[in-house]
Amino acid sequence: MNDKYKSVPVKPSEITPYSQYLSRREFLKAAGIVTGSALLAACAPRGTESAVPAGEAEIPSAPGKTDELGDAVNSFKDITNYNNYYEFSTNKEAVAPLSEKFTASPWTVEVYGMVNTPKTYGIEDLLKKFPQEERIYRLRCVEAWSMVIPWMGFPLANLLKEVEPTSDAKYVRFESVYRREEMPGLKSPFYPWPYQEGLRLDEAMNELTILATGLYGLPMPNQNGAPIRLVVPWKYGFKSIKAIVKIELTDKQPATLWNSVAPNEYGFYSNVNPEVSHPRWSQASERRIGELGRRPTLMFNGYAEQVAYLYEGMDLSLFY
Numbered sequence: 001m002n003d004k005y006k007s008v009p010v011k012p013s014e015i016t017p018y019s020q021y022l023s024r025r026e027f028l029k030a031a032g033i034v035t036g037s038a039l040l041a042a043c044a045p046r047g048t049e050s051a052v053p054a055g056e057a058e059i060p061s062a063p064g065k066t067d068e069l070g071d072a073v074n075s076f077k078d079i080t081n082y083n084n085y086y087e088f089s090t091n092k093e094a095v096a097p098l099s100e101k102f103t104a105s106p107w108t109v110e111v112y113g114m115v116n117t118p119k120t121y122g123i124e125d126l127l128k129k130f131p132q133e134e135r136i137y138r139l140r141c142v143e144a145w146s147m148v149i150p151w152m153g154f155p156l157a158n159l160l161k162e163v164e165p166t167s168d169a170k171y172v173r174f175e176s177v178y179r180r181e182e183m184p185g186l187k188s189p190f191y192p193w194p195y196q197e198g199l200r201l202d203e204a205m206n207e208l209t210i211l212a213t214g215l216y217g218l219p220m221p222n223q224n225g226a227p228i229r230l231v232v233p234w235k236y237g238f239k240s241i242k243a244i245v246k247i248e249l250t251d252k253q254p255a256t257l258w259n260s261v262a263p264n265e266y267g268f269y270s271n272v273n274p275e276v277s278h279p280r281w282s283q284a285s286e287r288r289i290g291e292l293g294r295r296p297t298l299m300f301n302g303y304a305e306q307v308a309y310l311y312e313g314m315d316l317s318l319f320y
């Protein structure tokens with residue numbers, strides 16, 4: 001019996017349906033999660049292929065689960081009801097209901113540019129080809145709140161190795177889906193859509209950088225970036241782009257949405273750094289969602305040991 005996750009009964013109205021790009025059973029199988037767990041028994045009664053629990057709804061909980069610093073994971077409810085996803089809304093509580101009907105299936109991700117073998121992957125190919133693993137990472141928003149999230153996914157490096165970046169490739173550019181009929185926030189003229197982000201190739205190849213396909217052992221909820229989003233745990237949350245449809249290898253530093261909107265506020269690097277403050281928010285401390293008070297923000301969000309080498313010799317107050 002796999003008791004990593006348990007379920008807590010809630011009213012069906014309180015639950016946001018999960019994305020339906022795969023049945024829950026298929027996802028769990030791809031992710032190597034033992035079926036017959038408390039979670040599966042509660043959420044997907046044996047013999048059904050439904051991705052949305054019918055009738056009696058249950059939401060997962062993760063008693064005792066922590067990140068490597070011993071910080072408890074946030075509740076499923078917090079993680080799925082407090083979201084930044086401007087294609088839907090600038091109101092964090094409005095994203096979950098507005099994204100409920102988003103179509104995350106079928107889905108393809110095009111990987112192209114400076115690579116030897118450009119390829120377009122269906123989401124199922126990505127799930128089958130690259131073993132899914134759990135990574136419990138902190139996510140810190142530039143707005144000075146943070147959460148601990150049990151992601152499911154796989155290292156971006158595994159995908160990049162397969163398409164073989166050429167020796168000219170220096171950066172990776174990511175692009176989100178642009179679907180006006182499903183994403184009301186795209187009507188806003190203030191942002192240069194589609195949402196895009198970028199990493200230096202060595203950052204993209206770092207072992208911590210993952211493409212996430214789920215959380216709490218379930219397929220990625222729409223509001224968190226279904227069916228596939230980036231997670232770069234030592235950078236501010238906005239670098240972790242959602243609903244990715246394009247990954248381009250390039251020799252030029254990509255434009256990013258936030259850098260285009262306000263270059264003095266959002267640099268290309270955007271490493272979590274308590275010493276370099278944003279003009280509107282101090283980055284020295286943060287509020288962990290679900291906690292009272294504040295906690296100090298850690299250099300590189302606590303991942304310095306794994307990533308500080310990437311920035312040796314760089315002045316991080318200039319390259320923010």
Ligand SMILES: Nc1nc2c(c(=O)[nH]1)N[C@H]1C(S)=C(S)[C@@H](COP(=O)(O)O)O[C@H]1N2
Pocket residue numbers: 079082083084085086087139140141142176195223224225236237238239240241242243
């Ligand atoms: N496509 C897209 N990706 C996005 C955003 C967005 O508005 N659109 N917001 C970013 C910001 S600011 C944060 S803090 C994280 C939030 O991720 P979460 O909702 O899973 O916590 O997503 C990032 N990825």
Ligand SMILES: [Mo]
Pocket residue numbers: 084140141142143236237238
């Ligand atoms: Mo953010």
